[in-house]
Amino acid sequence: MIRLENISKSFNGTRALKNLSLIVPSGRTTVIIGPSGCGKSTLIRVIVGLIKPDSGTIHINDNLLDRSSVRELRRNIGYVIQEGGLFPHLTAAGNISLMAKYLGWKNEKIRDRLRELCELTKFPRDGLSRYPVQLSGGQNQRVSLMRALMLDPDTLLLDEPLGALDPLIRYELQTDLKEIFRSLKSTVLLVTHDIGEAAFFGDTILMVRDGEILQKGTIQDLVKHPADPFVSHFIMTQRSPMEFLESSENEKIAE
């Protein structure tokens, strides 16, 4: 469980997070959605300790996140970002096992864990010896996910993990990811700006704007009982091919 209390953060006088409180429950997937610059990425980077909030506290599984605990807590958090953030000088296997090697895991244990992860993420085993430049964007995101899962963390933070992928690969990975989240029973916090993706993953969806949470609930809550005109506006303005179909149908009826 992740618990944020009264988190505020400003950059050069602009407030990115405004007195934000939030609980991410264990074993479930929580999705943060909002427009660009709403503070959703800042929020996730505050939780992993990359940004220090100006005020407020963060607890991860009841441990206070501060300077002294951050490194220890991070080892129990898997973090995946849009561009993958893979180390170009290491092979896929090198990327995934970097932290385990640093912690002194035995080679055999690393090998077994790599095999498990390849199965879990449907990554071809022979791709492990390749470098990030030799892998496709979708494969790189699978490697990034394996790196996040290597130490078997109980919390996963994903910052637009599929944002840079083309629709087909994205669709495939969405399906695989959801299956993985379900099988691992992890606490997942995922950031996206795609309402479809949010609806697909989110047990709970948080709509964020200007550093504040506008509404928290299921996709049904957001669609049927929007707490703010912005919520419906945000949901409505995402194009779906269906709307074109519907409008042409309507035109026909009118004739």
Added chain:
Amino acid sequence: MRKLLNRILSCTLLLALFSCGSAPEVKIGSKKFTESVTLAEIAAQLAGKVDPHVKHLRALGGTRVLWDALVKGDVDLYPEYTGTITEEIFAGRHLQGDREIREALVKYNIVMSNSLGFSDNYALGMKKSLAESLHITAISDLKKYPDLKFGFSNEFMDRADGWPGLKNAYQLPQKNVEGLEHELAYRALASGAIAVTDLYSTDANIRYYHLITLKDDKHFFPEYKAVFLYRAQLEKTAPKALKEMLKLQGMIPETTMVRLNKLVKIDGMSENQVASDFIRKHFGTRTDFEQMTFFQRLFLRTKQHLFLVAISLFAAILISIPLGIMAFLWPKSGQFILGFVGVIQTIPSLALIVFMIPLLGIGNEPAIVALFLYSLLPIVRNTHSGLNDIARAIRESAEALGLSAPARLRLVELPLASRSILAGIKTSAVINIGTATLGALIGAGGYGQPILTGIRLNDVGLILEGAVPAAALALLVQGLFELLEIYFVPKGLRIKSEIANG
């Protein structure tokens, strides 16, 4: 990587042992012009007959360099001129006569020998045929010919003890006077474009162009008697060698010196050969002198050059990479570090090397320190920018994994910056190899030695003998670093993407 480092270290140590063997007891210096080198070589060969530990540090530089080296004890003896002592070393003290000079030198424990037999004065020269037809033998005779055209070196035109003073002292009426390059003046004399020029009384060109020097009948020019300056302690530490060298007092009249200069400058003989011939003729003994083949010279200079480059570059790498890392980790102090190494780079190399002499004397040490300082900037800057240019996503990913700052540096950041760091080292190495040629100015040897001699003797062949190996070495070292990339730059950074993204 560690193995390679060890190997480099042991190589450098070996080189250090090589060149710092037994210290020679008698070090003879010379200035960077032919007469000084020839005189010092004669002294060195004479002393070498009785003392095996004699070393000639040839063509070190100007008066300042030699005098500082003599006072510090890096040089035990060198040829000097009384006029230079009064006008330059003790400028402004208006010393008169040998006795006052000797008294002034006592404070520094330096002794001046008696005259070697000739003076290297400023003089006015004319074509012999012209002077004879006009019956001119002395400077005061020039008053009778107000229409003669004078051409003087620019320095002589400007100095108070040059043309302005001379004109006053002799009341010379000539109006047609122009400044020109010294080397051109001889040709202008020969062609008749000018009638009179300034020269040194032992100038080799006097014979070559059939000139005569006019008598300074009013004793206007200060006297530049050739002498040896030496450290007083030489009388105790190497009395036999000193005695041999002092045999030269009064032995070299002006005509002899002109002949010796001509043999080197115009006939192209080596100073060593000329010195040896002189000794055989006047002392009746044969002397040994270093006469190396081309490849022996090349080997020696390569060794000297590599020694300078290897130690200074190795030290620079050891210091610069941590400095670059510091500048990356603490941006505020980083500005200071980058600024400081940048300022060092703006000091002209010759100035920096000469500046080192009072601190470190002459020889390898000041050259190595100067080269070390010049090698800092490219490595510091490339280390800093290599680390700074790592994408934020990658840096934050390493942090979010839970790696400590030192572990991030070691496992992620430094490997990613390796190509940039290596490029910085490559730049430093090439700059270093080029700048090391200046080491010859302060007795560190290397490829600069033939370049300096070549410039002095206007010998393009000699210049190339230094410049070509220096360029070849720079290329070789550059190629070596390209190979090192395979070891130091991780494979993932060297391969190109094989898959079109999408």
